[in-house]
Amino acid sequence: xxxxxxxGVRTFPEHDNFESCIQYYLQEAYKNSWVCAIMVQESWxxxxxxxxxxxxxxxxxxxxxxxxxTKGAVPVTQxxxxxxxxxxxxxxxxxxxxxxxxxxxxxYCICNNDDHTLVxxxxxxxxxxxxxxxxxxxxxxxxxxxxxLKKDFEDAAIPYFMDLADNExxxxxxxxxxxxxxxxxxxxxGKPVRIAGNFSxxxxxxxxxxxxxVYFCRKPELPLLSLIAMEKGVEIGFVFEQASVNCHVAAxxxxxxxxxxxxxxxxxxxxxxxEICRLNASASGLHGxxxxxxx
Numbered sequence: 001x002x003x004x005x006x007x008g009v010r011t012f013p014e015h016d017n018f019e020s021c022i023q024y025y026l027q028e029a030y031k032n033s034w035v036c037a038i039m040v041q042e043s044w045x046x047x048x049x050x051x052x053x054x055x056x057x058x059x060x061x062x063x064x065x066x067x068x069x070t071k072g073a074v075p076v077t078q079x080x081x082x083x084x085x086x087x088x089x090x091x092x093x094x095x096x097x098x099x100x101x102x103x104x105x106x107x108y109c110i111c112n113n114d115d116h117t118l119v120x121x122x123x124x125x126x127x128x129x130x131x132x133x134x135x136x137x138x139x140x141x142x143x144x145x146x147x148x149l150k151k152d153f154e155d156a157a158i159p160y161f162m163d164l165a166d167n168e169x170x171x172x173x174x175x176x177x178x179x180x181x182x183x184x185x186x187x188x189x190g191k192p193v194r195i196a197g198n199f200s201x202x203x204x205x206x207x208x209x210x211x212x213x214v215y216f217c218r219k220p221e222l223p224l225l226s227l228i229a230m231e232k233g234v235e236i237g238f239v240f241e242q243a244s245v246n247c248h249v250a251a252x253x254x255x256x257x258x259x260x261x262x263x264x265x266x267x268x269x270x271x272x273x274x275e276i277c278r279l280n281a282s283a284s285g286l287h288g289x290x291x292x293x294x295x
Contacts, residue, residue: 045100046147048119049162051246052133053143056174058082059130062244065119066098066109069145072220072247074098077119080175083134085127089179092120116153125157132159142166143246172254173245176284181291183220183250185282186259188237189295190214192277201226210234214277216265218242220249228252237279239265239292263288 015021022038029036050063051070062069062076080089094117100107111117133144145163150156173182190212201223208227212235219242237259244250253260259281278293280286
């Protein structure tokens with residue numbers, strides 16, 4: 001399926017029953033087309049959701065508590081594993097808040113137990129995910145989205161299939177690149193601009209510069225797609241503090257060949273932001289702020 005607006009914001013009108021809901025969508029669809037297809041999918045309430053994608057030397061698995069793993073709104077736990085499920089790299093995060101989807105409503109949840117905030121899987125559970133889902137991945141352009149069921153933090157994880165997505169762009173990075181913070185390859189020089197806090201698609205417009213720019217942003221959230229579209233034809237790059245290599249914005253950055261990396265940048269002196277910044281998201285062996293050159 002293409003052009004299905006899967007990343008759009010949806011609203012769910014209230015209906016008395018399932019039949020009236022189907023009738024509503026049929027009527028809406030027939031206003032624009034003589035044929036309509038409605039897919040009904042059972043939706044569980046996962047403890048974790050994740051994405052698994054093939055890289056040059058294995059697989060990268062990213063995991064969050066709750067739902068919306070592709071949105072880029074929360075940091076991710078990251079594992080790099082070989083075809084046998086052996087872990088070569090891991091970065092596990094603590095997540096005290098998350099989003100859950102219940103009957104079409106997005107719920108914001110908070111964990112009050114600090115001992116249960118670590119987003120983690122046991123080694124045998126990671127091997128199980130690789131064994132179960134790797135046969136579905138034909139190449140590095142496709143990825144498997146999955147859920148993990150468990151009643152409590154200490155329970156065994158039960159992974160289940162959610163979706164098979166084709167981004168039409170291969171993930172041409174390897175495990176070393178991911179460990180070094182590369183999200184999308186490339187080199188760019190431009191005026192550094194901080195994007196502060198949370199923002200909407202409308203609010204992001206104030207950051208459009210129409211000149212070579214390196215944007216410093218906390219997370220690769222969906223409103224950045226509006227900025228990327230408005231900066232079409234302009235050399236830009238991104239430096240994120242928290243980022244997934246599998247989220248939707250990251251896929252778009254690679255598709256458009258826009259350099260992007262992940263690093264801790266909050267302590268960069270503010271006076272640096274009046275200068276020109278060169279972002280190197282291509283060279284191997286660089287870590288963190290070594291990828292930035294200030295002129």
